[in-house]
Amino acid sequence: MKFCSNCANPLVYSVPPGDQLARHHCAACGMVHYQNPRIITCTVPVWKNRILLCKRAIEPRLGYWTLPGGFMENGETMAQGALRETWEEACFRPTLRQLLAIVDLPQYDQVHMFYLADMENDQFAITPESSAIELFAAEEIPWQSLSFRTVEAALKHYVQHQHLQGPLPLLETTIPPH
Numbered sequence: 001m002k003f004c005s006n007c008a009n010p011l012v013y014s015v016p017p018g019d020q021l022a023r024h025h026c027a028a029c030g031m032v033h034y035q036n037p038r039i040i041t042c043t044v045p046v047w048k049n050r051i052l053l054c055k056r057a058i059e060p061r062l063g064y065w066t067l068p069g070g071f072m073e074n075g076e077t078m079a080q081g082a083l084r085e086t087w088e089e090a091c092f093r094p095t096l097r098q099l100l101a102i103v104d105l106p107q108y109d110q111v112h113m114f115y116l117a118d119m120e121n122d123q124f125a126i127t128p129e130s131s132a133i134e135l136f137a138a139e140e141i142p143w144q145s146l147s148f149r150t151v152e153a154a155l156k157h158y159v160q161h162q163h164l165q166g167p168l169p170l171l172e173t174t175i176p177p178h
């Protein structure tokens with residue numbers, strides 16, 4: 001970030017008056033340009049004990065298997081974002097059952113949220129974002145070809161608890177840096 005979006009003057013990076021952290025701010029108009037973590041909202045779609053995974057058709061991690069999800073948009077709820085991303089990547093609308101996992105990724109300034117989601121049927125379709133979509137039983141999950149460690153954490157948690165009756169425990173975890 002180099003220029004102020006309010007007045008177009010150059011920004012400085014230092015602790016603004018009255019603040020505790022260094023931020024981009026504008027010496028000309030005084031506007032502070034805050035940058036905060038972003039939320040990635042995802043589903044763990046399930047059909048008859050099988051989990052739907054999408055093969056990524058886009059970078060990053062092109063060709064790796066992932067759960068449907070993406071950056072939350074302004075004006076939507078986390079649940080709406082998870083359903084929108086699932087539609088954009090796999091063309092179906094599941095029913096969200098519960099929040100399954102909250103995975104902090106402080107080294108990337110992100111929080112990844114995963115909803116367990118029940119599919120109404122086994123209808124889905126590939127999209128420009130997914131080159132393949134398949135349903136995997138727990139023992140078939142391609143653990144060596146998963147897109148992100150957050151996805152791996154959510155899937156492991158689901159597989160470990162899927163046999164339980166009633167609500168599954170919520171996973172709250174942090175992925176450490178490599």
Ligand SMILES: [Zn+2]
Nearest residue numbers: 004007026029
């Ligand atoms: Zn300014």
